[in-house]
Amino acid sequence: MDDRMLTRLLDTSARATAEGDHVDDAVAAVARASRPRSRRRTLTALAAGGALVLATGTAAAAGPQLLTHLGWWAENSTMQLTRDGTVCTQGFRVSATPERVTDPAALEIARAALVEVDLESLDLSETLRELEPELANADYVEGGEPWAPTGAYTDSFALFVALSDHVRDAVAAAGFDPDSVSLDGAAECDGPLTVPVGP
Numbered sequence: 001m002d003d004r005m006l007t008r009l010l011d012t013s014a015r016a017t018a019e020g021d022h023v024d025d026a027v028a029a030v031a032r033a034s035r036p037r038s039r040r041r042t043l044t045a046l047a048a049g050g051a052l053v054l055a056t057g058t059a060a061a062a063g064p065q066l067l068t069h070l071g072w073w074a075e076n077s078t079m080q081l082t083r084d085g086t087v088c089t090q091g092f093r094v095s096a097t098p099e100r101v102t103d104p105a106a107l108e109i110a111r112a113a114l115v116e117v118d119l120e121s122l123d124l125s126e127t128l129r130e131l132e133p134e135l136a137n138a139d140y141v142e143g144g145e146p147w148a149p150t151g152a153y154t155d156s157f158a159l160f161v162a163l164s165d166h167v168r169d170a171v172a173a174a175g176f177d178p179d180s181v182s183l184d185g186a187a188e189c190d191g192p193l194t195v196p197v198g199p
Helices: 003-013 021-034 104-116 125-136 151-173
Strands: 042-047 050-056 076-081 087-096 145-149 181-189 194-196
Touching: 076 151, 087 104, 087 151, 104 151, 104 181, 125 151, 145 151, 151 181
Parallel strands: 050 181
Antiparallel strands: 042 050, 076 087, 087 181, 145 194
16 A cells, blocks of 8 residues: 555545635644644554554543544444553544445445454454564664564554454455455554664
8 A cells, every 4th residue: 555545545534524724724723732742653554454543642541432533433442451561542443445336235244343343352363473573574764763663553553453354354254345445443552652773
């Protein structure tokens, strides 16, 4: 997935707002004024069938009415204690994949699969076994500085990948194209997502 596809995915997941540049400017000014002065780190992790946006900050309580830091309401959410002791609140929703024809029945099957799964009991062991070597062997660079993912990043991404596979499998089992639906995920963690890698 390239940057243009990611941008389209993020744009289509945004809630509709009043039109006009003056409204956008006013909202941006309020957001800047209310934003904490500390630097907020945001990362995007991509997997087949969706994107997970991770951010550092205060992990909010999960529940059926979780408003994610991206501005959309989660259809399923959880508060996860990662293996490194970080608390991450994660919210998920399904949407139609941009530039694909999505049968409304496929979208409902995906949504039902998402809503019905108990996120706390989802087995992540196989996903972690596959994901950890892949993450360990990748090169990550931001601002010219190399970094490595923390346990919070790895565990949050593993939950997203396992849930994405679950939703895609349900859609495929019903005879629909699993690529016609996307899983959107937003995670906010109270600890670091990355650590610097020094020489």
